[in-house]
Every structure is written in structure tokens, then in C-alpha cells.
Amino acid sequence: MRLAGSWQVLLDDRILEYFVESDEEFLQPGEIADDDRIRYSRAYVSKRCVKLADHGLLQAIKQGVYRITDEGRGYLEGEYDAEAGVWTDQANGKSASAGVEDSSEV
Template structure:
């Protein structure tokens, strides 16, 4: 599960997914691929926003790559909300810990 901030839009996930799969990308390539179904100018605007939030890296000449933070967002490991800490606490309950089992015995 991904934890997207209020500043994010659906296009952001598509952009990040595309760039992760291709290793890098330009807004025109993303638009032409059909996977990111927005205008080139809108994709470019969103890429800049993703750079501002540390999810993409701008290599210049309109080329973007995904950062480790961007990878971790796609993997559901961080929360991109502006007021939330990056790390996402595990939502899975693995039962009582070894210490709890020992205390019950």
C-alpha cells in the first residue's frame, strides 16, 4: 500500500512507475508511451514537483531518474505527507513477541 501526500495526484504514481521501469524518462517519452496519459507540459510540471519532494532527480535536458526515496514510496515504505515522518510503521500484527510469550509462561 502506498502512502501518498495530499500534494500528490494520480499522474505522480504513473510517472514514478514509468521511470522506475525504464530507469529514466522525459515528459515527451512518457506521454508518447500511452502509460502516462497527460499532456507533456503537465507531466513536466509534475516531474518538477516530484523533484521538489525528493522522489525524482533532474539530470538536465528534461531527463529524470527515480531516487531511492521514490523507490521506497512505490514500495510502500515511506509516507509522502508533508507533516508525516518518512518511515511507515508496519501495519501487520505478527502476534506476541518472544518477551510477551515468556512473560505469560
């Protein structure tokens, strides 16, 4: 299950999904808005890309050019909590990078 942020809207998921499905690493909001499956204006898609970048799910490469981040991919896979801004292992009190149980509790 995806852990959406209170700041997110439905379009945000569609934008992130579009990045994952695309063969291109870098995309512009206009390219996304031009797809028939995205029923929002270029201006609104652009606004949401800025918001996604502000929260680390996209990375702004230069003016109007973005790419999805590891956090954006993790969010889509239910492994990143967009509200808390942490990987789900960290949200559960575990280190996402450790991958090993703490043996001091044995």
C-alpha cells in the same frame, strides 16, 4: 499501502511506476507522455516531474531529465511516507537504519 502526500495526484504514481518499469535510468517527461498508457500532455507530465523532484521522489539530473530516487522507489513499495517525507520506520518512531530493537526497554 502507499502513503501519498496531500500534494500528489494520480499521475504521480503512474510517472514513478513508469520509471521503475523502464530499462532506462534517465527519462524525459516527453518520453513518458508519449506512452499510450499515459493520457496527459507533455506539459502536465513535465509539471508533475518537477513536483515529484521538489518532494524528493525524482531527482532532476539536468533541465528536463530525471531519475527515480530511493525515496521514490520506497514510496511505490509503501516504505516511504510522501506526506511526512520520512521512511515508514521513522514515521513509526523507529530508526530506518538501525534495524535493531532498543534493548533498554527490557
